[in-house]
Amino acid sequence: MATTITVNQTERSLISSEETPLLWVLRDELKLTGTKYGCGVAQCGACTVMLDGQPVRSCQVAIGDIAGSDVTTIEAVSGVEADAVRQAWVEMDVVQCGFCQSGQVVQAIGLLELNPEPTDGDIDTYMGGNVCRCATYVRVRKAIHRAAEILAA
Amino acid sequence: MQNTRALMACALVAGLLLAPAFAADDETVAYPAAGTVDGATGLEAWSRIYEVASHPRCANCHTGESDVPMWSGPSYGDEPRQHGMRIRAGESRIGAEHLTCSTCHSYSEIPQTVPHAAPRVGASWQLAPAEAHWFGKSSEFICAQLRDLERNDGRDYLALADHIGHDVILHWAWSPGVGREPAPYSLAEHIMDIHLWGAAGQPCPQD
Numbered sequence: 006m007a008t009t010i011t012v013n014q015t016e017r018s019l020i021s022s023e024e025t026p027l028l029w030v031l032r033d034e035l036k037l038t039g040t041k042y043g044c045g046v047a048q049c050g051a052c053t054v055m056l057d058g059q060p061v062r063s064c065q066v067a068i069g070d071i072a073g074s075d076v077t078t079i080e081a082v083s084g085v086e087a088d089a090v091r092q093a094w095v096e097m098d099v100v101q102c103g104f105c106q107s108g109q110v111v112q113a114i115g116l117l118e119l120n121p122e123p124t125d126g127d128i129d130t131y132m133g134g135n136v137c138r139c140a141t142y143v144r145v146r147k148a149i150h151r152a153a154e155i156l157a158a
Numbered sequence: 159m160q161n162t163r164a165l166m167a168c169a170l171v172a173g174l175l176l177a178p179a180f181a182a183d184d185e186t187v188a189y190p191a192a193g194t195v196d197g198a199t200g201l202e203a204w205s206r207i208y209e210v211a212s213h214p215r216c217a218n219c220h221t222g223e224s225d226v227p228m229w230s231g232p233s234y235g236d237e238p239r240q241h242g243m244r245i246r247a248g249e250s251r252i253g254a255e256h257l258t259c260s261t262c263h264s265y266s267e268i269p270q271t272v273p274h275a276a277p278r279v280g281a282s283w284q285l286a287p288a289e290a291h292w293f294g295k296s297s298e299f300i301c302a303q304l305r306d307l308e309r310n311d312g313r314d315y316l317a318l319a320d321h322i323g324h325d326v327i328l329h330w331a332w333s334p335g336v337g338r339e340p341a342p343y344s345l346a347e348h349i350m351d352i353h354l355w356g357a358a359g360q361p362c363p364q365d
């Protein structure tokens with residue numbers, strides 16, 4: 006039986022089997038390639054998307070488990086936190102190669118929704134599962150502080 | 159083979175009062191009644207229980223006051239180490255104060271078939287309560303904790319066996335997915351051992 010989920014506010018009836026990871030449904034079936042494949046085993050964070058408002062590693066989510074859920078990908082993140090993160094990311098020129106960045110951005114939005122004034126420690130803990138091979142960590146941290154400032158203004 | 163061992167242990171108490179009960183798989187199993195198992199048999203059962211409790215599949219998430227899960231076991235090399243990614247489970251034990259365990263450990267009954275992927279089960283992934291500190295602890299220490307109602311959530315041995323039979327996150331230890339060594343024995347054998355140990359009066363090596 007087809008699984009139906011809402012992706013970026015559009016209901017989608019999926020042809021993939023229920024054990025298929027959400028990541029592959031997004032990229033291969035729905036052609037939403039903003040979400041990246043880094044490891045497939047929850048080690049890198051590149052595949053992070055919002056699932057019912059929480060950042061999750063889409064490579065670890067079987068679609069059979071999320072029928073009826075809301076998924077938001079990097080293509081459609083929105084709201085004040087998303088706007089602040091987008092602005093801060095540009096101001097701080099965070100991105101190097103960019104491969105990890107859709108995951109970093111979605112995770113950072115999740116952090117600011119939970120905690121609008123994170124400390125360095127909060128950032129390091131919450132973002133610890135988002136790996137960047139270009140080592141943009143210092144700029145990611147600065148940009149999250151900047152996004153918090155934008156939110157507070 | 160393990161089944162045979164548990165059955166033989168059971169045979170030691172044959173002829174004594176046997177109390178019917180349900181194991182995790184809902185198969186009717188006859189468990190020994192309280193007071194019908196001798197101390198030596200109870201201690202043997204305890205040593206098998208300790209093998210399970212101290213196995214990485216169980217102990218890695220029984221880290222006591224530390225809210226950091228451990229990575230140890232055959233797939234992690236010789237030295238145990240803390241869970242990567244700065245993971246902290248917080249007082250909530252599910253990471254709610256930091257990064258929820260469910261970010262990676264999905265709630266799923268669909269078996270994990272990818273080696274090295276995040277373990278998952280049809281329950282919320284979490285650390286055991288701080289009182290149940292098993293990682294790196296001795297047989298004596300864990301035994302004393304498990305029979306102490308103050309530190310085992312008020313469970314007598316029957317409640318403990320029932321908890322193990324019905325809390326599916328614990329069942330993950332015996333079906334941890336591809337590439338991970340399961341806990342020793344089987345769930346049914348482990349539950350039988352809890353009954354044997356309990357019916358013998360919960361003896362510990364230090365008694």
Ligand code: FES
Binds near residue numbers: 041046048063
């Ligand atoms: S691709 Fe999912 S965490 Fe790396």
Ligand code: FES
Binds near residue numbers: 103138
């Ligand atoms: S910017 Fe290159 S991997 Fe993060």
